[in-house]
Amino acid sequence: MTVRTTYTKVEVHAGGTGNYNWQGEGLGFVESDSYKESFGDFRGRASVANLAAPTLRLTHVHPQDGGRYWCPVAQWSIRTDITPSNPPGHTPSNNVHVSTAEVVQVDEGNDITMTCPCTDCANANVTWYTGPTFFENYETGTYQPLANKNQFGITWFSSEIAGRASFSGARNLVLRAAKITDAGRVWCELATGQGELDADRSSTILKVQLEPFTCDGKPTGLYADPTACDYYYQCIPGYPPLHRPCGYAGMVFNEEMQYCDWDFNVQSPCGSKPV
Numbered sequence: 001m002t003v004r005t006t007y008t009k010v011e012v013h014a015g016g017t018g019n020y021n022w023q024g025e026g027l028g029f030v031e032s033d034s035y036k037e038s039f040g041d042f043r044g045r046a047s048v049a050n051l052a053a054p055t056l057r058l059t060h061v062h063p064q065d066g067g068r069y070w071c072p073v074a075q076w077s078i079r080t081d082i083t084p085s086n087p088p089g090h091t092p093s094n095n096v097h098v099s100t101a102e103v104v105q106v107d108e109g110n111d112i113t114m115t116c117p118c119t120d121c122a123n124a125n126v127t128w129y130t131g132p133t134f135f136e137n138y139e140t141g142t143y144q145p146l147a148n149k150n151q152f153g154i155t156w157f158s159s160e161i162a163g164r165a166s167f168s169g170a171r172n173l174v175l176r177a178a179k180i181t182d183a184g185r186v187w188c189e190l191a192t193g194q195g196e197l198d199a200d201r202s203s204t205i206l207k208v209q210l211e212p213f214t215c216d217g218k219p220t221g222l223y224a225d226p227t228a229c230d231y232y233y234q235c236i237p238g239y240p241p242l243h244r245p246c247g248y249a250g251m252v253f254n255e256e257m258q259y260c261d262w263d264f265n266v267q268s269p270c271g272s273k274p275v
Contacts, residue, residue, distance in 0.1 A: 104206055106178045114206065116171035116188035123151045126171040129187040146186065147173055175206075180226050181269050182206060215241050224255040229270035232260070 045059050106112040116126055128147040148156045149167050157165045164176040171190070175182060186206050213225070215235035225231040225243070232253040234242040246253060246260035252270040254261035263271040 106175075106206070108180060109177055111174065111176045112178055112206065113168055114173045114175070114186060114188070116173070116190070118171060118190055121190055122170060124171075124190040125150045126167075127189045127191075128173050129189060130184055178206075183227060184269070213241050213243075215239075222253070222255070222258050224253050224270070229253065229263075229266075230260075 042058070047057050048055065104112055104114055114128075116128075118124065126149050127145060130144055130146045144158070146158050146161060147165060147167070149171070155167055157163075160181070161175060166174045166176075168174050171188065173186075173188070183206055213223070213233050215233070218235045220235055220237060223233045223235060225233060229252040230246045232244055232246070232255075234244060236242070248260070250262060251260045252263050252266050253259075254266050254271075261271075265271065265273055267273045267275055
């Protein structure tokens with residue numbers, strides 16, 4: 001399945017101001033129930049003037065601002081890419097552009113290789129990320145580093161895959177003895193020695209196949225789908241398992257509470273709530 005995400009690309013001159021528009025309709029905002037805050041280097045430069053049409057305004061843009069910006073609004077998640085351009089007389093930076101999306105599937109316990117295609121970027125630093133939620137058609141939440149290989153060949157792997165992961169070639173990630181917890185969206189991000197101006201990410205959906213779900217031996221109730229966080233199974237005596245979707249983008253099944261919930265209310269691997 002191809003991953004499709006709505007996005008807009010905005011070009012801004014270094015030192016200038018950019019407006020990154022949110023897209024959506026039919027969603028109301030209550031000013032008293034909201035707050036606005038900017039963080040880190042964006043403090044004092046980023047603002048959202050009107051929550052009824054929440055466009056992000058960023059002033060005094062510099063090259064490090066380049067990248068991919070997400071605007072999660074209720075069940076909506078809209079992505080905006082910006083590329084700061086250099087003023088006249090400056091040499092353009094060496095950007096790496098990667099655009100691909102694929103689905104790879106592996107049976108639990110088998111090995112899988114995920115590719116990170118790139119042209120003319122042999123000396124690029126490659127980092128693989130994984131997200132807290134598994135949705136095939138949009139992006140949500142934050143991303144955790146999974147593996148890294150720098151231009152000198154030095155590698156690093158997170159504790160979740162250390163000992164069963166390696167790099168094939170310069171950029172491709174190999175996972176051995178795949179686990180169900182490996183399933184989800186995995187990102188490959190490349191950066192040159194001059195720094196990363198674009199968030200150049202190659203998205204892969206990793207599916208780990210398990211034995212078919214069965215209600216045998218289970219009491220009546222709802223059970224999380226171990227392969228898709230936004231689905232669940234319902235077990236009723238005398239009936240086969242009922243496979244049901246949560247129905248709203250951005251929601252995952254909360255097995256503890258027995259209902260679909262926003263991902264920030266659910267712990268990993270399906271949500272981003274701290275343990």
